[in-house]
Amino acid sequence: MTDTPIRIGNVSGFYGDRFSAVREMLEGGDLDYLAGDYLAELTMLILGRDRLKDPDLGYAKTFLRQMEENLGLISDKGVKVVVNAGGLNPHGLAVALRKLAGKLGVDTQVAFVNGDDIVKRAAELGLGNPITANAYLGGFGIKYALDRGADIVVTGRVTDASLVVGTAASAFDWGHADLDQLAGAVVAGHVIECSAQATGGNYSFFTEIPDMGRLGFPIAEISADGSSVITKHDGTGGAVQLGTVTAQLLYEVQGPRYYNPDATARLDTIALSDDGPDRVRISGVKGEAPPKNLKVSLNHLGGIRNEFQVILTGLDIEAKAALFQQQFEAALPARPAELAWELVRLDRPDADTEEKASALLRCVARDPDPKVAGRAFTNTAVELALASYPGFTLSAPPASGSPYGVFEPAYVDAALVPHQVNQPDGVTVRVEPSPLRTDPIADVAVPSSPAGTDWGPTVPRPLGTLIGARSGDKGGSANIGVWARGDDEYAWLLETLSTARLGELLPEVAGLTVHRYPLPNLRAINFVIEDILGRGVAENVRFDPQAKGLGEWLRSRVVPIPTRFLPTEGN
Numbered sequence: 215m216t217d218t219p220i221r222i223g224n225v226s227g228f229y230g231d232r233f234s235a236v237r238e239m240l241e242g243g244d245l246d247y248l249a250g251d252y253l254a255e256l257t258m259l260i261l262g263r264d265r266l267k268d269p270d271l272g273y274a275k276t277f278l279r280q281m282e283e284n285l286g287l288i289s290d291k292g293v294k295v296v297v298n299a300g301g302l303n304p305h306g307l308a309v310a311l312r313k314l315a316g317k318l319g320v321d322t323q324v325a326f327v328n329g330d331d332i333v334k335r336a337a338e339l340g341l342g343n344p345i346t347a348n349a350y351l352g353g354f355g356i357k358y359a360l361d362r363g364a365d366i367v368v369t370g371r372v373t374d375a376s377l378v379v380g381t382a383a384s385a386f387d388w389g390h391a392d393l394d395q396l397a398g399a400v401v402a403g404h405v406i407e408c409s410a411q412a413t414g415g416n417y418s419f420f421t422e423i424p425d426m427g428r429l430g431f432p433i434a435e436i437s438a439d440g441s442s443v444i445t446k447h448d449g450t451g452g453a454v455q456l457g458t459v460t461a462q463l464l465y466e467v468q469g470p471r472y473y474n475p476d477a478t479a480r481l482d483t484i485a486l487s488d489d490g491p492d493r494v495r496i497s498g499v500k501g502e503a504p505p506k507n508l509k510v511s512l513n514h515l516g517g518i519r520n521e522f523q524v525i526l527t528g529l530d531i532e533a534k535a536a537l538f539q540q541q542f543e544a545a546l547p548a549r550p551a552e553l554a555w556e557l558v559r560l561d562r563p564d565a566d567t568e569e570k571a572s573a574l575l576r577c578v579a580r581d582p583d584p585k586v587a588g589r590a591f592t593n594t595a596v597e598l599a600l601a602s603y604p605g606f607t608l609s610a611p612p613a614s615g616s617p618y619g620v621f622e623p624a625y626v627d628a629a630l631v632p633h634q635v636n637q638p639d640g641v642t643v644r645v646e647p648s649p650l651r652t653d654p655i656a657d658v659a660v661p662s663s664p665a666g667t668d669w670g671p672t673v674p675r676p677l678g679t680l681i682g683a684r685s686g687d688k689g690g691s692a693n694i695g696v697w698a699r700g701d702d703e704y705a706w707l708l709e710t711l712s713t714a715r716l717g718e719l720l721p722e723v724a725g726l727t728v729h730r731y732p733l734p735n736l737r738a739i740n741f742v743i744e745d746i747l748g749r750g751v752a753e754n755v756r757f758d759p760q761a762k763g764l765g766e767w768l769r770s771r772v773v774p775i776p777t778r779f780l781p782t783e784g785n
Contacts, residue, residue, distance in 0.1 A: 226250035227409030242447030272302035352475030356380025378403030397501025398440025414452035464695025469657025520615030621750030662712035678769025685765035692761035
């Protein structure tokens with residue numbers, strides 16, 4: 215236990231993030247811990263398919279290679295490592311790490327946390343017959359592993375923030391009753407979990423950051439009271455600003471209550487303040503009892519998915535698209551269970567290049583039978599090459615298709631999930647869920663705010679002239695968090711952007727269920743849009759399947775903006 219703030223550096227925000235981040239964080243300055251998030255809903259499906267081919271796989275192989283390069287340096291510096299790279303096979307990864315340590319001659323104590331994988335009990339728990347079923351565990355298994363002397367802790371599916379929660383709980387000896395401290399760590403963990411998204415990546419106002427070349431990864435300096443400072447190593451690219459932290463706080467969240475297995479963090483109690491260059495302080499976070507149920511990520515094999523694009527150039531774009539669609543569907547040897555067409559009008563009149571004169575017609579098929587959605591499907595398009603519209607061109611050779619998955623969230627009582635930590639000395643300890651668990655309190659959405667303020671003259675400008683946004687996916691839903699940088703601008707945003715107005719600006723949203731949650735402490739509004747992503751990223755055929763650009767589309771829409779907020783055009 216310590217009273218000194220601990221420094222936790224993030225080294226991964228997803229499976230495929232910058233490989234060199236581990237070494238960069240180790241060499242960039244002093245750290246106490248490295249934390250890395252390698253898992254996402256889509257990643258669990260990928261790992262599940264790996265495990266079907268080889269039962270010894272199912273973990274993030276990249277992490278093992280990172281340790282091969284850096285384990286000696288980690289040991290020399292006395293830095294501890296906590297990652298969820300174990301995926302579906304944390305035991306297998308722990309065994310591989312111990313073999314690697316022996317090969318390198320490094321004395322490293324490895325523990326692993328498991329119990330999240332409940333696929334063999336899925337039917338018993340009423341979850342059907344998925345290929346993966348993983349409960350999101352909390353951080354106390356990590357805490358117990360570190361308490362027992364582990365140098366590296368690998369986990370299966372824990373919540374992203376739990377990597378930081380468990381680490382801080384061990385350092386400061388927090389218990390289940392320390393809800394405010396745990397909630398503070400949840401918030402800090404949420405900010406750094408997506409690596410460079412806290413330091414300028416995916417940031418609406420990126421043009422204001424001088425060095426966007428090679429962004430530094432974020433660091434959370436966490437204190438015993440649960441407060442934290444978000445920063446990065448000196449001399450690295452990007453920036454840590456109130457805006458970059460606000461943007462990440464709004465990423466993939468729902469209402470003011472951010473549910474985690476160890477504490478529910480109240481996002482509407484967060485206070486952000488400038489703590490110096492590239493330093494933002496987070497304080498005031500209040501915690502509530504965690505929910506009694508754990509979220510479960512279910513992935514089912516949906517079938518085979520295949521697609522192709524044809525290029526349409528010049529005149530009569532709509533007629534060319536209609537002709538090809540009619541010919542193609544008539545020529546199909548068997549119609550797939552699902553067939554989706556999308557005409558993307560990138561063309562412009564009197565274009566000075568062929569590319570600018572062209573549109574794209576995309577066709578996506580899904581079917582349980584590989585023979586229906588496989589090569590026979592794309593070959594049908596090829597066979598029309600000399601018999602369809604003028605200028606027929608395929609954008610890529612025909613493909614055989616690939617399996618796709620369907621994501622489904624579920625919930626089970628935490629008491630039914632065997633959360634356990636397997637210590638370096640071989641002792642296995644059961645991790646009991648929080649005794650404070652309770653039925654979650656539902657957040658109340660606010661569809662609109664009272665209007666009536668006279669904002670004076672306005673001019674048509676993109677919403678993003680004033681407002682930042684960050685969007686993302688949660689299963690079949692998406693969120694768009696928008697924020698203002700001044701109190702008056704926020705008051706205007708509250709009056710301007712209702713759920714109805716959002717549907718007008720984003721026609722794809724109209725008719726869907728939208729929840730609107732103001733967060734005045736962050737000068738923000740979070741919108742949660744149900745079902746816009748169908749049955750998850752692996753299944754849907756939307757142009758932006760993870761809704762990452764949804765917020766930037768909103769920012770590009772033109773609205774009447776008061777000239778008082780535009781200094782060059784104001785009074």
